[in-house]
Amino acid sequence: MTRRLRIEWPDPAPFKGRDGVPIRILAVSDVLEPTLVDARNRSAVAPVDLILGCGDLDCDDLAFVTDAFDAPLVYVYGNHDSDERWKRCETFCPEAIQSTAILRLMGVSMAGLTWPGRRGKGGNRSERMAWSQALRLAMRRFGHFEPMIVLSHVPPRDAGDVPTDRYHRGFKGYRWLLEHLQPTLWLHGHTPLAASSEWKVQIGGSTVINVTGAVVIDLVPPTPETIGAHRRRLGVRAGSKATEPAKERAADS
Numbered sequence: 001m002t003r004r005l006r007i008e009w010p011d012p013a014p015f016k017g018r019d020g021v022p023i024r025i026l027a028v029s030d031v032l033e034p035t036l037v038d039a040r041n042r043s044a045v046a047p048v049d050l051i052l053g054c055g056d057l058d059c060d061d062l063a064f065v066t067d068a069f070d071a072p073l074v075y076v077y078g079n080h081d082s083d084e085r086w087k088r089c090e091t092f093c094p095e096a097i098q099s100t101a102i103l104r105l106m107g108v109s110m111a112g113l114t115w116p117g118r119r120g121k122g123g124n125r126s127e128r129m130a131w132s133q134a135l136r137l138a139m140r141r142f143g144h145f146e147p148m149i150v151l152s153h154v155p156p157r158d159a160g161d162v163p164t165d166r167y168h169r170g171f172k173g174y175r176w177l178l179e180h181l182q183p184t185l186w187l188h189g190h191t192p193l194a195a196s197s198e199w200k201v202q203i204g205g206s207t208v209i210n211v212t213g214a215v216v217i218d219l220v221p222p223t224p225e226t227i228g229a230h231r232r233r234l235g236v237r238a239g240s241k242a243t244e245p246a247k248e249r250a251a252d253s
Contacts, residue, residue: 002035002214007207009219010147010184010230014107022218023106026069029054029189032061033214042068045216049106054189054211055153056080059089076112078153082120100137109148111137131173138180145234147184155188159208162195178203187211205233
C-alpha cells in the first residue's frame with residue numbers, strides 16, 4: 001500500500017501560477033512498492049511532479065518508477081548501492097545528489113546526505129563521516145532560513161530508526177543537524193517498516209518520514225498561521241532578508 005501525506009509548505013512562492021494545485025512528490029527507497037507495478041494503481045497516484053529516492057532501491061526499479069511517472073528524479077545512495085552496481089545505471093538514473101549538495105527544484109530547496117561510509121559488499125558505516133556531512137551542510141545553510149527537504153538513507157538517531165539494532169540505528173550527527181537545521185521534511189529509508197512503531201515522527205517543526213517502499217507527499221500552499229509559525233520557530237522577523245524566497249538555482253555548492 002502506497003502511503004499518503006499532506007504537508008503545508010511554509011513558503012508560498014513555489015505555488016505561484018499553480019492555482020492552488022499541490023506539488024506532488026513520490027518518495028521511494030529500499031524495495032519496489034508492489035502497488036506501483038500495476039498501471040491502474042499508478043494512475044491513482046499520477047500526476048507526480050518529482051521523484052525522490054532515499055537509497056537501496058534497485059536501479060532498474062528506480063528507472064521503472066521514473067519512466068512510469070515521467071517525472072524528474074533526485075536520489076541519494078544507500079549502503080547497498082555499490083559503485084560497481086550503479087556504474088551501469090548512469091545513463092538512465094543520472095540524478096544522484098552529491099553528499100551535502102543543495103538543489104532547488106519546483107521552487108523547493110532540498111539537500112542530500114548520501115551513505116556515510118563504504119558502500120556495497122564489505123561496506124561500513126561511519127558516524128564520523130555523518131558528522132562531517134552534518135557540519136558541512138549546516139555551514140552551507142548558515143543564514144538561510146527558507147524551508148527545505150533533507151534526503152538521507154539512514155535516519156537521525158531516535159527519529160525513525162531502531163536504536164537497539166546497531167545496523168539500523170540512526171546517526172547522532174544527523175540528529176544534531178535535524179535539530180539545528182529544522183527542515184520542514186526529512187525523508188529517509190533503511191528502517192524496515194516492521195521494525196519501527198511509526199513511519200512518521202514529529203521532531204519540533206520537522207516531519208521525519210520513513211519512505212521505505214513508497215510515500216506520496218502532497219505539498220500544499222501554506223495558511224498565514226503556518227507561515228507565522230515557521231518564522232517564529234526560526235526566530236526570524238517577518239520581512240527580513242532570511243524569509244525572502246531564494247532565487248531559483250540548479251545547484252548551490
